[in-house]
Amino acid sequence: MNGMSLRAASRRRPGLRFAALVAPGALFIVIGLMLPLLAIVVFSFWRTESYELYADWSLDNYRTLLGEAAYRTFFLRSLVTAILVTVICLVCGWPVAYFIARHGGRYRLLLVLLLAAPFFTGVILRIAALQGLLGPVGLINMGLTMVGLPPIEALMYTKLAAGLGLVYLFIPFMVTAIYLSLVNFNFELLEVAKINGARPWRAFIEITWPLNWIGTAIGMILVFIPCLANAVTPRFLGGPEATSLGMSLAGQFGETGTWALGSAMGVFLFAVSLLAIFCIAPTIRLKRSGFTGTSLT
Amino acid sequence: MRAGPATLSMSAALGLLYVFLYGPIGYVIYTSFAVDIVWPFPPSFTLQAYVDLFSSSLYSEALTNSLTLATGAAVISTLLAAAGAIGILRFRSRYRTAALLIFIAPLFVADLLIGISVLAFNARVLGLPGNLFSAMAANAIQGTAFGFLIILAQLVRYNWDMDDAAMVFGAKPLRCFFEITLPTIWPSLFGAFLISFILAFNNLEISFYTLGAIPTLPSVAWGSLRFGLGAELFALAALVNGFVFLVFAVMYLLMRLGIVRFGYRGG
Amino acid sequence: MTGVTLELQSVTRRFGPVTAVDKTDLAIEQGEFFALLGPSGSGKTTLLRIIAGLERPDEGRVLIGGREVTDLPPYARNVGMVFQNFLLFPHKTVAENIVFPLRMQRASRAHRDEQLKWALSLLRLDGLGGRYPNELSGGQQQRVALARGLIARPALLLLDEPLANLDRELRSEMEVEIRRYQKELGIPFIYVTHNQEEALTMSDRIAVMRNGRFEQIGAKTEIYTNPASAFVATFVGHANRISGGIADIQGDLARIEWGGGSVLAPRPGSAQRGSAISVFVKHEDMAIHGAGLNGKRPEGVNQLAGTLRDIIFKGQTANYIVALPTGDDLVVSGTPRAGVARPNDAVIVSWPIEAGACFPREDA
Numbered sequence: 001m002n003g004m005s006l007r008a009a010s011r012r013r014p015g016l017r018f019a020a021l022v023a024p025g026a027l028f029i030v031i032g033l034m035l036p037l038l039a040i041v042v043f044s045f046w047r048t049e050s051y052e053l054y055a056d057w058s059l060d061n062y063r064t065l066l067g068e069a070a071y072r073t074f075f076l077r078s079l080v081t082a083i084l085v086t087v088i089c090l091v092c093g094w095p096v097a098y099f100i101a102r103h104g105g106r107y108r109l110l111l112v113l114l115l116a117a118p119f120f121t122g123v124i125l126r127i128a129a130l131q132g133l134l135g136p137v138g139l140i141n142m143g144l145t146m147v148g149l150p151p152i153e154a155l156m157y158t159k160l161a162a163g164l165g166l167v168y169l170f171i172p173f174m175v176t177a178i179y180l181s182l183v184n185f186n187f188e189l190l191e192v193a194k195i196n197g198a199r200p201w202r203a204f205i206e207i208t209w210p211l212n213w214i215g216t217a218i219g220m221i222l223v224f225i226p227c228l229a230n231a232v233t234p235r236f237l238g239g240p241e242a243t244s245l246g247m248s249l250a251g252q253f254g255e256t257g258t259w260a261l262g263s264a265m266g267v268f269l270f271a272v273s274l275l276a277i278f279c280i281a282p283t284i285r286l287k288r289s290g291f292t293g294t295s296l297t
Numbered sequence: 298m299r300a301g302p303a304t305l306s307m308s309a310a311l312g313l314l315y316v317f318l319y320g321p322i323g324y325v326i327y328t329s330f331a332v333d334i335v336w337p338f339p340p341s342f343t344l345q346a347y348v349d350l351f352s353s354s355l356y357s358e359a360l361t362n363s364l365t366l367a368t369g370a371a372v373i374s375t376l377l378a379a380a381g382a383i384g385i386l387r388f389r390s391r392y393r394t395a396a397l398l399i400f401i402a403p404l405f406v407a408d409l410l411i412g413i414s415v416l417a418f419n420a421r422v423l424g425l426p427g428n429l430f431s432a433m434a435a436n437a438i439q440g441t442a443f444g445f446l447i448i449l450a451q452l453v454r455y456n457w458d459m460d461d462a463a464m465v466f467g468a469k470p471l472r473c474f475f476e477i478t479l480p481t482i483w484p485s486l487f488g489a490f491l492i493s494f495i496l497a498f499n500n501l502e503i504s505f506y507t508l509g510a511i512p513t514l515p516s517v518a519w520g521s522l523r524f525g526l527g528a529e530l531f532a533l534a535a536l537v538n539g540f541v542f543l544v545f546a547v548m549y550l551l552m553r554l555g556i557v558r559f560g561y562r563g564g
Numbered sequence: 565m566t567g568v569t570l571e572l573q574s575v576t577r578r579f580g581p582v583t584a585v586d587k588t589d590l591a592i593e594q595g596e597f598f599a600l601l602g603p604s605g606s607g608k609t610t611l612l613r614i615i616a617g618l619e620r621p622d623e624g625r626v627l628i629g630g631r632e633v634t635d636l637p638p639y640a641r642n643v644g645m646v647f648q649n650f651l652l653f654p655h656k657t658v659a660e661n662i663v664f665p666l667r668m669q670r671a672s673r674a675h676r677d678e679q680l681k682w683a684l685s686l687l688r689l690d691g692l693g694g695r696y697p698n699e700l701s702g703g704q705q706q707r708v709a710l711a712r713g714l715i716a717r718p719a720l721l722l723l724d725e726p727l728a729n730l731d732r733e734l735r736s737e738m739e740v741e742i743r744r745y746q747k748e749l750g751i752p753f754i755y756v757t758h759n760q761e762e763a764l765t766m767s768d769r770i771a772v773m774r775n776g777r778f779e780q781i782g783a784k785t786e787i788y789t790n791p792a793s794a795f796v797a798t799f800v801g802h803a804n805r806i807s808g809g810i811a812d813i814q815g816d817l818a819r820i821e822w823g824g825g826s827v828l829a830p831r832p833g834s835a836q837r838g839s840a841i842s843v844f845v846k847h848e849d850m851a852i853h854g855a856g857l858n859g860k861r862p863e864g865v866n867q868l869a870g871t872l873r874d875i876i877f878k879g880q881t882a883n884y885i886v887a888l889p890t891g892d893d894l895v896v897s898g899t900p901r902a903g904v905a906r907p908n909d910a911v912i913v914s915w916p917i918e919a920g921a922c923f924p925r926e927d928a
Contacts, residue, residue: 121537
């Protein structure tokens, strides 16, 4: 084919241009993300012995995972923590996002960027900052000691501290997702509802909440998934009582070197994440969300 | 208009959230300059923590690695995300929804899972030891998803008929892109680059598993935090926070000025 | 053939199951103002985009100035275009927008400046060259879009409903202006619109398009006074329709019987006695009289009796709505004179027989 007819062919079929632009990124993600996930699915049915993987297919890893009380506890702890953190982020995030979108005026971009920014400092430095405040030699407890009071035990290496850390880490996601939904929401619809006799609370339930459910649902998923698999926060803030499945999983790939069992844990966590997505996805109906595209201001 | 109780309590919630988010950060920045990091009162300041940080060969090696890693990941992410967003919005295809889902899928996979699965895949399937390039690629997966959303958000408002107009007046497709499309959408490309850069720069879990023994700033910080909160960690946290806020300030200005001057608003 | 600037040969374009343009032939002469008139979805914009090269025809050939351009991309065709939303480049100044086509042709700076000056003064945009498009009024943006379309002296200027987004007053002003530019420059204009008044005001020739085909091509007076199909008769101008069956044929005339009586109309070519038929009469071809006319029956004129239901006063004209005993309404457009009749008066509507246009009934 010479250049001219090639060009004519691509003009005839926009599909070719679509493929040329989209394929590199899509293939990159499929190869870089999906294949490794597939690999751990395979490994989860294998066996590790002295840091080597052997292709002896069995369900042993899953039997261990579901059978041993310790792992069950770790998983339930991760699940309950993730659910609680998601709910707390939701309850705290909604009024804040609503306030910014509704009353932020010309400052709303600034306000929301200020909420999103801390997320980008990275997990470890944010945990360090939190420890500077909450830890045994952190500001709060040192302050209490200075004035002769006992330190607050609840904040030192407890599940509460770990949960607080997770809220601290992920609430920016929730606020941003809800905000992005609310800035595309036409607040005049509320006036219409009020004129037609709806009280503010009723108008919220009938109009605002359903029309912004998509942003809320995405925010919930974006908080739930990293919380479920979190390993770093409980490690540094949680103490011995807070060991999560993620921490244990990290250990299988680190110190103990039992990759097959670790893979099974990874697959299990991924399956639960998918389950969460599949539970919430059917509730999102684009046609009923008034979705018209996105805008940042 | 007088603010009602609902509005007042919402603004209080906003204020509390800011205190919650910025209290620790403010304290870290303050303490990084303090002589006594355990109880930095009354204030007495020193730059010793910064001097220690900059003279540490471990931290400077980690910094070089983090910068290389983040730059590579950001370049890959921005190019792939921009091409993907343009392709999806500009050209009709029955694979459009599928492509969209693939591009945002990484947002729904936890860092830890990306880290360990890439580690397992590289080590056992490809036989690769931890290296900077696979860490770049692994970070770029997430960066591509974030960058894609940022670019998409601006691009949905772009009117592709403008490219038709330019073509009728004699502009070839590439010329069209550089004369018409790029001047309008570059703030979002820049934003995608910055965000994916910062994400990769500060990422712990993906980089940790894909790099092997190569240190980055977050992994060194992680190692150091295991032994307690040292002065150099305060200094590092202060610097990284400063850097992130500088980037956000630039983006804020771009969006404020950029959208006014470059954003295509129909008319 | 000399003087033919654009030629379409059997051009077809399908979108899935829909045939947007169906085996269309067209020849546009040097220097003519040609309007493509049709309702939305008739394929007129697709046809324009095929001429511009923004769409590729599935079949057929496109020739511009005798050169085949069917496979050429838009940037190799040397046509100008004015778009519905103007599509000015928002990040370029007025001057940068206007010289854009010349820059793409790598014209020298001196030539560009000279042409810019010419275009700015032709379109009365002097002094606005440094502004950005969003600092201009709708009419000014329209002129910039025209200047950009004309500056490279294209073989052909395509205009895609360019006045659709302007308010009424500005629109009629621009109609006159656009026609003046076309006559001054002698470049053929192809003007797509769904607005019959625009097409009638500005163009020399009109093609009425429906379902991807031309219903009629001809001089605008021809289209208006002598429609070739029922669709053209209803779409161009405002017409009353009387549907019935042919009761009798008397030479060139057909007597049409319908529920309310009988009228005479020119006999359509193939019509036989008994065939279902519609007569179209333009509102302004009908006249209204007080009922006192009864009994007089001048030669060559149809008359129907009815009741005046309402008078819609429009300023220069008024529409008299007359209810016939059958329940049908006729609209008669006339000069608004007080005292002709009042609502609920009995009136007579009349029109010359040759004003009626007859076509086989489509809805049957």
